[in-house]
Amino acid sequence: MNSKTIVGNFLDNARTFSGEVIIKYKREKGGPYVDLTWQELEAEVVAFASGLIGLGLAPGDRLAIQSFNRLEWIVADLGAMLAGGVVVPIYHTNTPDQCAYIIDDAGARFVVVEDSVQLAKVRANADELGKVARIILMQGAPPEDDDKTISYTAVLQRGMELDRSDELKLREAQVRLHDMATIVYTSGTTGPPKGCMISHRNIASVLDSIHKLIRIDPRANLSLMLLPISHLYPRVSGYYYNIFMNIPFAIAESLEKLGTNLLEARPTYFTSVPRIFEKVHDRIVASAEKGSQLKRLIFHWAMKIGKERSRKISAQQAPGMLLNLKFGLADRLVFKKIRDALGGRVRFAVSAGAPLSADVGEFIQSLGIRVLEFYALTETITGTMTTFEESRFGTVGKPMPGCEVKLAEDGEILMRGNNFIGYYERPDLTAELIREGWIHTGDIGRWDADGFLIITDRKKDLIITSGGKNIAPQNIENMLKRIPLVSLPVVYGDKKNYLTALITLDRAETEAWAKDRGWRYESYEDLIRGPEVHEMIRRGVDNVNQELARFETIKKFVILPREFTQEDGEITPTLKLKRKAISEKYRALLDSMYGDAE
Numbered sequence: 001m002n003s004k005t006i007v008g009n010f011l012d013n014a015r016t017f018s019g020e021v022i023i024k025y026k027r028e029k030g031g032p033y034v035d036l037t038w039q040e041l042e043a044e045v046v047a048f049a050s051g052l053i054g055l056g057l058a059p060g061d062r063l064a065i066q067s068f069n070r071l072e073w074i075v076a077d078l079g080a081m082l083a084g085g086v087v088v089p090i091y092h093t094n095t096p097d098q099c100a101y102i103i104d105d106a107g108a109r110f111v112v113v114e115d116s117v118q119l120a121k122v123r124a125n126a127d128e129l130g131k132v133a134r135i136i137l138m139q140g141a142p143p144e145d146d147d148k149t150i151s152y153t154a155v156l157q158r159g160m161e162l163d164r165s166d167e168l169k170l171r172e173a174q175v176r177l178h179d180m181a182t183i184v185y186t187s188g189t190t191g192p193p194k195g196c197m198i199s200h201r202n203i204a205s206v207l208d209s210i211h212k213l214i215r216i217d218p219r220a221n222l223s224l225m226l227l228p229i230s231h232l233y234p235r236v237s238g239y240y241y242n243i244f245m246n247i248p249f250a251i252a253e254s255l256e257k258l259g260t261n262l263l264e265a266r267p268t269y270f271t272s273v274p275r276i277f278e279k280v281h282d283r284i285v286a287s288a289e290k291g292s293q294l295k296r297l298i299f300h301w302a303m304k305i306g307k308e309r310s311r312k313i314s315a316q317q318a319p320g321m322l323l324n325l326k327f328g329l330a331d332r333l334v335f336k337k338i339r340d341a342l343g344g345r346v347r348f349a350v351s352a353g354a355p356l357s358a359d360v361g362e363f364i365q366s367l368g369i370r371v372l373e374f375y376a377l378t379e380t381i382t383g384t385m386t387t388f389e390e391s392r393f394g395t396v397g398k399p400m401p402g403c404e405v406k407l408a409e410d411g412e413i414l415m416r417g418n419n420f421i422g423y424y425e426r427p428d429l430t431a432e433l434i435r436e437g438w439i440h441t442g443d444i445g446r447w448d449a450d451g452f453l454i455i456t457d458r459k460k461d462l463i464i465t466s467g468g469k470n471i472a473p474q475n476i477e478n479m480l481k482r483i484p485l486v487s488l489p490v491v492y493g494d495k496k497n498y499l500t501a502l503i504t505l506d507r508a509e510t511e512a513w514a515k516d517r518g519w520r521y522e523s524y525e526d527l528i529r530g531p532e533v534h535e536m537i538r539r540g541v542d543n544v545n546q547e548l549a550r551f552e553t554i555k556k557f558v559i560l561p562r563e564f565t566q567e568d569g570e571i572t573p574t575l576k577l578k579r580k581a582i583s584e585k586y587r588a589l590l591d592s593m594y595g596d597a598e
Helices: 006-016 038-055 071-082 096-106 116-123 152-161 165-174 200-213 232-245 258-265 274-289 293-314 321-341 358-366 427-433 473-480 507-516 524-529 531-545 579-585 587-591
Strands: 021-026 033-037 062-066 086-090 110-113 134-137 149-151 180-185 195-199 223-225 249-251 269-272 348-351 370-375 404-407 412-416 438-447 453-458 486-492 499-505 554-559
Touching (some): 006 200, 021 071, 033 038, 038 071, 062 071, 062 096, 062 116, 071 086, 071 110, 096 180, 096 195, 110 116, 116 134, 134 152, 149 152, 180 200, 195 200, 200 232, 223 232, 223 258, 232 249, 258 321, 269 274, 274 293, 274 348, 453 473, 473 499, 473 531, 499 507, 499 587, 507 524, 507 531, 524 531, 531 554, 579 587
Parallel strands (some): 021 249, 062 086, 062 110, 086 180, 110 134, 134 149, 499 554
Antiparallel strands (some): 021 033, 180 195, 404 412, 412 438, 438 453
16 A cells, blocks of 8 residues: 555556445535445546646646535545645635635645635735636636636536546656655644645555554445545545545535434544544533433433443453343443434544543443544654554554654653655754654653553643643643533633633533523523523532642633634634634733732
8 A cells, every 4th residue: 555656546446446436425515415436536536637737737736725525625636636736735714814825835826716705715815826827616607807717617627628648647657655745734723834745655654554453344334524634634534545445435514514414424434533522422411411310310321331341342351241231221222322313323433633531432432432543743644543452542542553652751752754744845843843853743641551642731732830830731621621511621820820711612502501491591691691600610610620639720710702713713623722822812811810819
C-alpha cells in the first residue's frame, strides 16, 4: 500500500473493482442515498482532471476546495491530484477573510466553491486574490457579470469533450511518493493558520499503519463520512482509507443530520471527534431519565452490566457465561433499541481530534459498540492508536507502526517517523517545531504501566496559578461535561489565585428539561438566568469539586446565554476550544469573577 500515490491507488482500484459500489451520496438535500460505482467515480474524476488541464492547470498548481463534504469535493480532490495539482482544503465555515488568507498564502490558481454563499466569500476579497485564474462553482449557475467563475458541470463537460488521456497518464506517472499532495491549514487555535505540506508518502504510510493495526473486511462494512474532510483526520480515516481499501462509504449531509443519515445509510462504523460522542452520551442519558422509575432502573442495571462486559473486553478477558446471559437480556431491553436508533448496524467507531473521556468511551462500548482512539497531529500524520486487541479508555493507545513516541523532561509528547514536509513557505516555524528529527507536539502526556499513552493537556493551555500550582484545564472540563445540560465549559485562572469557569448549555436539552418540569419562560436567556438552572449547575460543580484537589476547584462560574460557535471564532471546525479567543472575548466577564476576592 505505501508504495503507491493516492491517485495511483485510486486508479488501480477503480479498474480492479469497477462494477462495485464505493460511495453512497445524495444528489439533493433530503433525497435518498444513491450508489456510485468505482467505474462511475473514475469517469467523473478523469473528466474533471481533463477539464482542469483544459482550463490551464499545470503540475504543481494549487487548487483550493471551499465546501462541506459532497461527491464533488472528492472528485475535485482526486481530479486535481490526477492532473498533477496540489489540493488546499478550506473549511466551509470560515469567514471571507479567513478564506482569502488561505487562498492567497497558498498561491491557489483555482478555487472550487460549494455554492453561492461560498462564492460570495471569495468574491468579497477578489482584489486581493490576483493569482486566482478560475473559480469553479459546484452548485448553481455563475453570476452573469462574473467571467472568472465556471460551473462544475461545465468543467466536466469540457473534460469529456477533450481527449487528454495521454496527458493524464503522463502526469499521473510523474507524481512521486515524496511529492506534495496537499497543503492543510491548521484551524488556528492560536494565531493565523499555517499550511502543512503533506506528501503522498505521508498519506500512504499512515494508511498502511492503520491497516496493520485494524483489518476491516470491505465486504462486510460501510462507513459514514460525517466530519468535514477539510481536516486531515476525517479525510484520511473517512475517505482515503476507504479508497485505498475498497470499503464503501456514505457521505453525511451535515452534523445536524447525523441521526437521520445513520438511519438512512445504516453504516457499520464511523469516525468522529469526542464532542459528538459526548452529545450521543448526553442525549441517551437524558432520554432514559425521562422514563418511568421502572425504565430508569432497567437502564441503570443494563449500563452496569454493559460496563462490566466492556471492561472484560478491554482487558482481553472472556466475559463468561453468566455475564453473557445478563448482557443478552440488557441488550434486548435497552442496548439494541439504542443501536437501532443509530441505524442498527454500527459495530465500532473511531474517536480522534482530542482525548475522549474514559467515562464516555466506556459508556459507548457498554452499548455494544467498540470504541477505538487515534491520536496524531496534522504535522505528524501518524501517532498512537488503540485497537480491537489493545484498548484502554482514558488513553490514546500505543505508538503505531512507523511512528516513534517519547516524552520530554517536561512531559511534552515528541514524535517522529512520518513527519510532514514542513510549513508552506515558513522554514522558521518548521525548524521551531522539528528539533533533531522530533516533532514537538505541544501536548503533555504520560505512559501508564502497560505502555498506553495518556494525554493530560496542551502545554500552552496549562494554568499556572498565582500560588505556583500547575493545573491541566482539560481534565477539569471533561469532569464538568458530566453535569446534565452542560455543553462546553472553559476553565480559567492563569496567574489568578483560584479557578473560574464559563459554562455553556445544550439548548435543546435545557429547553426539554424545563418543559418536562412545566416551567414557563419568555426566552431562552430568561430560562438560563433563572435560579433553577443555576442551582442545578451549582450542585454539579460542587460534586465535581469534591473529586478535585483544593487548588483545582472551581470557585465561581458564569452560564453563557449561548453555545460556542465556529462562526464567532470560539471553536475550531473539529469542535475544539479556541481558548485565547474566548478569553479575550469574555475578558470583562472573567475579570468580574475576581476583583476584591483576590
